[in-house]
Amino acid sequence: MASASIRGSLKERGVRLTRQRQILLDLIDKSGKHLDAETLFQLAKQQDAKLNRVTVYRTLKLLKTGGLIDELDLMHYGGDQHYYETRMKQEHAHIICLRCGKVEEFFGEPLMRLRRQIESHFGFEILLARTEVGGYCANCQAQRAREVEEARGLADGRVDEGETLPAPRAKRRRKQT
Amino acid sequence: MASASIRGSLKERGVRLTRQRQILLDLIDKSGKHLDAETLFQLAKQQDAKLNRVTVYRTLKLLKTGGLIDELDLMHYGGDQHYYETRMKQEHAHIICLRCGKVEEFFGEPLMRLRRQIESHFGFEILLARTEVGGYCANCQAQRAREVEEARGLADGRVDEGETLPAPRAKRRRKQT
DNA sequence: GTTAGTGCAAACCTTTTGCAGCTCT
DNA sequence: AGAGCTGCAAAAGGTTTGCACTAAC
Numbered sequence: 001m002a003s004a005s006i007r008g009s010l011k012e013r014g015v016r017l018t019r020q021r022q023i024l025l026d027l028i029d030k031s032g033k034h035l036d037a038e039t040l041f042q043l044a045k046q047q048d049a050k051l052n053r054v055t056v057y058r059t060l061k062l063l064k065t066g067g068l069i070d071e072l073d074l075m076h077y078g079g080d081q082h083y084y085e086t087r088m089k090q091e092h093a094h095i096i097c098l099r100c101g102k103v104e105e106f107f108g109e110p111l112m113r114l115r116r117q118i119e120s121h122f123g124f125e126i127l128l129a130r131t132e133v134g135g136y137c138a139n140c141q142a143q144r145a146r147e148v149e150e151a152r153g154l155a156d157g158r159v160d161e162g163e164t165l166p167a168p169r170a171k172r173r174r175k176q177t
Numbered sequence: 178m179a180s181a182s183i184r185g186s187l188k189e190r191g192v193r194l195t196r197q198r199q200i201l202l203d204l205i206d207k208s209g210k211h212l213d214a215e216t217l218f219q220l221a222k223q224q225d226a227k228l229n230r231v232t233v234y235r236t237l238k239l240l241k242t243g244g245l246i247d248e249l250d251l252m253h254y255g256g257d258q259h260y261y262e263t264r265m266k267q268e269h270a271h272i273i274c275l276r277c278g279k280v281e282e283f284f285g286e287p288l289m290r291l292r293r294q295i296e297s298h299f300g301f302e303i304l305l306a307r308t309e310v311g312g313y314c315a316n317c318q319a320q321r322a323r324e325v326e327e328a329r330g331l332a333d334g335r336v337d338e339g340e341t342l343p344a345p346r347a348k349r350r351r352k353q354t
Numbered sequence: 355g356t357t358a359g360t361g362c363a364a365a366c367c368t369t370t371t372g373c374a375g376c377t378c379t
Numbered sequence: 380a381g382a383g384c385t386g387c388a389a390a391a392g393g394t395t396t397g398c399a400c401t402a403a404c
Contacts, residue, residue: 016378016383037368052386057369073250075305080257080394081368093291095301104301110294114270114287114308122281123315124272128252131291131308138300169367193358193403214393229361234394257369258393360401369392376385 006068006086013066023047024059033163034072034083034094034103060084067127075134077101079169091115093131099140101165106133183245183263190243200224201236210340211249211260211271211280237261244304252311254278255345268292270308276317278342283310 006025007017023044028035035043041056063069064084072083075096091111095104111131118124136144183202184194200221205212212220218233240246241261249260252273268288272281288308295301313321 014383018378018384020385050386054370054387055385058384061370071253076248079367093295095295095299097301098304104299106295106298108294110287110291114291115310117285117287118270118272118283118310121283122272123318124274124281124310125313125318126310127275127312129308129310131306133292133295133301133303133307134305135301135303141300141302191358191404195359195403197360227361231362231395232360235359238395256392356404358401358403360399362398362400363396365396366394367392368394369390371388371390373387374385375387376383377381378383379381 005088006063009066009068015062015066020044020048020051020055021059023051024056028063028069028084029086034074034085034165036078036081036083038081040084070128070130072130073132074103074165075132077134077168078165091129093133095133095135095137096165097137097140098134099136099144101167102137102139103163103165104137182265183240186243186245187239192239197221197225197228197232198236200228201233205240205246205261206263211251211262211342213255213258213260215258217261247305247307249307250309251280251342252309254311255342268306270310272310272312272314273342274314274317275311276313276321278344279314279316280340280342281314 006029010017010021024040027040027043031043037053037056037060040060041051041053044051044056060069064071068087069084070087072085072094074083074094075098077096077098078101089105090107093106093111095106096102115126115129119126183206187194187198201217204217204220208220214230214233214237217237218228218230221228221233237246241248245264246261247264249262249271251260251271252275254273254275255278266282267284270283270288272283273279292303292306296303
């Protein structure tokens, strides 16, 4: 549970642990997923119907500024909103399938090596780093090949494991004309 | 000049090379910098006062979708807008100083290695990749150290080379209260 | 001449702000 | 008690859309 250490860190900085923040902290911590502000808000509302969207934004900013969570874009797969994750884990890259929205995380030596090289090459002090990769997952490559060959409508039959982002939000639903 | 190959690519797809697009293509190509839509628009307006901001967005989307330019966030240093660069160059990471806005580019083996590992580890087909790193450049580390030690107002005397983003846009200028 | 592209205005999504009242410590 | 937080409403930044007109091929 990272929320314990987050709580500690906040307390040290004299930040108040309000009911709203506890709810949000718990949600961010428990969900292994990458949540955006709106989703987090919807989840939080289930526990406190009065909790305001603005409080979500303010809390996220607080945690981000404090270096307790990282902000991601996930290649804007879902739109222009940001996603968040706790910073407990080791640095990792995010791999997003642009067809099905599946998100994988890649840990490993190459990332560390890259970081070290940047630090030494520029004498740079790294505070934040993020690597995002977009493309097609193994499963969707096959699907796409089939689609192209057959050019027909066939059922999907996904082999889903791990997190998958919701389909990109439909934008601009206007009044019909 | 990458604009030549961009033009070719567009022509192949039956995309019309309008006056507006030529202006924008030239600007994107010639500026070695990372431009955002608004800056690009301001520059374009100098050549064609009638050119509309919307055309800038539509052209950027066209180029992005066609894989001719890459979209960056540069760690949201300047705000939530996106930055663009032609895709001519080899893959590289962007290193952004969060204090002075200087942007450096890092080329090298570690990035290639990372890409190959991701491809083979997940059987992933990479279409886009981006690595952004935020922190303090060598120069600003020194500045910060001085600031902290002295806690005084002293002139800056920057040692600037390479691109530096404009200071973050002041947000929310409202009517005074 | 066709069809894609443009300009304009307006809308839309996401995020931030001012302010008054509420609540942690 | 009082600084910090919250909710509310409203606004702002960045981007996209509908539509009628224009221009590239």
